[in-house]
Amino acid sequence: MTGTANMNGLENRLSDFYKEHYFNELKRREELAGRITLPLGVLSILVGSIVAAFREISRPDTTIEYLIVILLISAAIPACMVIVNLWQSYHNHRYWVIDTPAQIMSYKNSLLNYFEDPGVQAGAVPKEQALLDVLAYIDQEYAKHADYNSRVSDRRSYFLSQANVYLAITLVVASSALVLQLTRLASLPEQPQTVKIVNIRDFSMTTPSGNAGTPANGSGSVSSNNPPKPPIPQKPQPTGGRLIRGDVDPGQVR
Numbered sequence: 001m002t003g004t005a006n007m008n009g010l011e012n013r014l015s016d017f018y019k020e021h022y023f024n025e026l027k028r029r030e031e032l033a034g035r036i037t038l039p040l041g042v043l044s045i046l047v048g049s050i051v052a053a054f055r056e057i058s059r060p061d062t063t064i065e066y067l068i069v070i071l072l073i074s075a076a077i078p079a080c081m082v083i084v085n086l087w088q089s090y091h092n093h094r095y096w097v098i099d100t101p102a103q104i105m106s107y108k109n110s111l112l113n114y115f116e117d118p119g120v121q122a123g124a125v126p127k128e129q130a131l132l133d134v135l136a137y138i139d140q141e142y143a144k145h146a147d148y149n150s151r152v153s154d155r156r157s158y159f160l161s162q163a164n165v166y167l168a169i170t171l172v173v174a175s176s177a178l179v180l181q182l183t184r185l186a187s188l189p190e191q192p193q194t195v196k197i198v199n200i201r202d203f204s205m206t207t208p209s210g211n212a213g214t215p216a217n218g219s220g221s222v223s224s225n226n227p228p229k230p231p232i233p234q235k236p237q238p239t240g241g242r243l244i245r246g247d248v249d250p251g252q253v254r
Contacts, residue, residue, distance in 0.1 A: 036160065039086065043079060054072055065184065093156055
């Protein structure tokens, strides 16, 4: 009796191991999906910096500018490898999951009907035999799916680690290009500030005369026989109506 109890305890521990390993692999699947976010964000910043630097030096003229362009091109190559490895780590990976409880129950009922058939020689009580077979099937599925899922996760983890390596290379090379770019900008001579006068066509300078009120014809007096004419009033125009929304009652508009 003691040996049977010990055997059952060992079988339970083994079943727990299958189950724990199975759920650990499913948890690892979620962790791998979340680990893509950080390198993807860093890569976006690096790619934006590389593109901005390329626009800054569209036509290199000096040695340092040529060196910056070479470093930027060198940084673009591992950046592309980061994208490839992240894609391989994220795309087209499938995981096995165990049957649903409804499917397990349907399988158990089918086994029970099978062992209750008079033509079947069951080694134990039909219900007990059906339960033993179901438990053995569950342990087998836990072990099989955990093994398959662990190999899928290992492959995804490999691609993710490769992406991190290429990302580190991209960061180092792009940082070197940034240092050279800052050095180049610091060595540029300061441009003098210039003030440009625009639209000077209407600008004129008059010579002051002895009498500010003297007219240009030099007569020395202003004739009072021709008083200035009053301005002509403008003809009133109608308002042309109003625009109102279609859901407003015109009688409510003031």
